[in-house]
Amino acid sequence: MTLSTDRRTRGAERKAPMTSTSATPIAGQRRGEVVVNDIGLDYNGVPALADTDLHVHAGEFFTLLGPSGSGKTTLLRIIAGLLDPARGSLHIDGTDVTRTPTQKRDIGFVFQNYALFPHLTVAENIEYGLKVRKMPAAKRAKRVAEMVELVALGGYADRYPSQLSGGQQQRVALGRALAQNPRVLLLDEPLGALDRGLREELGAEVRRIQQESNTTAVYVTHDQEEAFILSDRMGVMRDGRIVQLGTPEQLYREPKDLFVAKFLGKTNLFPGRLTGVDGAKSLVRVGEHDLVARTNAAITGEDVVCSVRPEQLVFGAAGAGAADAGAAGAAGAAAAVPAGLERLADATVTEVRFLGQRRSIHLDADGIACAADLDPSAPVPVVGERVSLLVRPGEVALVAAE
Ligand SMILES: Nc1ncnc2c1ncn2[C@@H]1O[C@H](COP(=O)(O)OP(=O)(O)O)[C@@H](O)[C@H]1O
Ligand SMILES: [Mg+2]
Structure with missing residues (x-):
């Protein structure tokens, strides 16, 4: 009216x-x-x-x-x-x-x-x-x-x-x-x-x-x-x-697909396999690690890519939680990965750059080139150092593999 x-x-x-x-x-x-x-x-x-x-x-x-x-x-x-x-x-x-x-x-x-x-x-x-x-x-x-x-x-x-x-x-x-x-x-x-x-x-x-x-x-x-x-x-x-x-x-x-994920800023792409969906959370296997990621309703198949922004990566000691490769999750493993984080991959530092507001770290995660942004006040990794790449459960975005 x-x-x-x-x-x-x-x-x-x-x-x-x-x-x-x-x-x-x-x-x-x-x-x-x-x-x-x-x-x-x-x-x-x-x-x-x-x-x-x-x-x-x-x-x-x-x-x-x-x-x-x-x-x-x-x-x-x-x-x-x-x-x-x-x-x-x-x-x-x-x-x-x-x-x-x-x-x-x-x-x-x-x-x-x-x-x-x-x-x-x-x-x-x-x-x-x-x-x-x-x-x-x-x-x-x-x-x-x-x-x-x-x-x-x-x-x-x-x-x-x-x-x-x-x-x-x-x-x-x-x-x-x-x-x-x-x-x-x-x-x-x-x-x-x-x-x-x-x-x-x-x-x-x-x-x-x-x-x-x-x-x-x-x-x-x-x-x-x-x-x-x-x-x-x-x-x-x-x-x-x-x-x-x-x-x-x-x-x-929450990019819908790989194109949007890549177009909206730098991101690291880790291929994985979707193993389960429970509401807003999805379970994905990347290499030998199981991760909790955001559910993406647009995904139909099992082949997925984890899109991880440089600022989402956290560094841990190399091999942290290696024992949890077997799903049993040994007590030692729980101690090695800090609480509230889970392991994505291991990687070798290839380049360290100070960019003022952030420090940009380039890494090679066994064949996958990736980049992480660290707070400049965080401990500085050195080139050649082996680190563990950690993420917060449920933060990683999933898109279908193309
Ligand atoms: N006058 C035109 N004649 C033929 N093709 C055109 C013409 N204008 C645009 N196109 C085509 O239409 C598509 C969309 O163009 P456009 O809307 O200008 O894209 P954008 O603004 O996103 O760069 C492109 O493939 C472009 O080549
Ligand atoms: Mg135009």
Whole structure:
């Protein structure tokens, strides 16, 4: 009931765009829910986007993360109305916009290349779309001033794009996209052209601006760290499909498959055999050791891979618990493996690197190259030393072997 009233209001606003462009978001108001229903698109018979469902919640910062060519831009451009899907439907705030032209979708778009008008100042760039929509001059000036403030470009309003750094230009693009108070802000690798330091700084700004303007954001990147910093939730894309959805932490801890496990950061992969499942815990045999791992419902066969993050590995004395190779678990073995840990493998240290916040240790676990991150204050192993690799029961992620 409330929803249909809301829709009627929206429809009215559409006919009088001045009303909607001048609307300031009400604090706490949630708008910009995007529902993608079985949307697909092919190029020359090859799907660039397989039939895809996606529900982006109002107010959410949602990221599409995937390697180049995985279909991220295709999906974003379909949401923007810059590409027509071959199949499926798209709703924004309950309204079917599948065939609605871009300029009537009430969205803002920021691309990797800033795409600013070079002959217009910062203020004029931000003002441009408002002018096109015939917002009255006084309102326009007020809105431009708000946007300049929001994107932290006070003092730069009269500069031309050529007089700004890449990061500042991208702030202008953000201000311009947000000036019309869009329901949804779409961003396609907006930090891609910036160097590392600037990317981090502007990434944090993008998040702040999204929160302050209370705008739903759909963000595209191939950079896992960027996705982690920004996102409430994200979808990992591969070959035109969203293979897994979740919060950054869920995806990092419980990858659905080997691709997601590897794409979301460094990990060590130990082949094993699934020997039992009991609710959230699974029993897996790696070499001659039995481990308790997280259950992964996507696994169907017995051949699995344990995905162990570098920071999950703990070092023990070599051969610790060797006697428990036989399931009997001799008393001596229990003493050798510290409580709350279990043994994954033995390994030889091949490299030790101090990296400031952590010490990176490279190891050879009898043919499996692996890496561990240690706290710099922990005892430092030496190259050639034999150690035991230990993990906490139930922490290791399992994925199906490919
Ligand atoms: N205009 C086009 N013509 C033909 N193929 C295209 C076109 N645009 C994209 N593709 C293909 O569609 C797939 C997805 O592309 P895209 O969505 O741009 O990926 P991403 O943004 O993840 O890098 C790729 O295989 C790409 O080569
Ligand atoms: Mg792209």
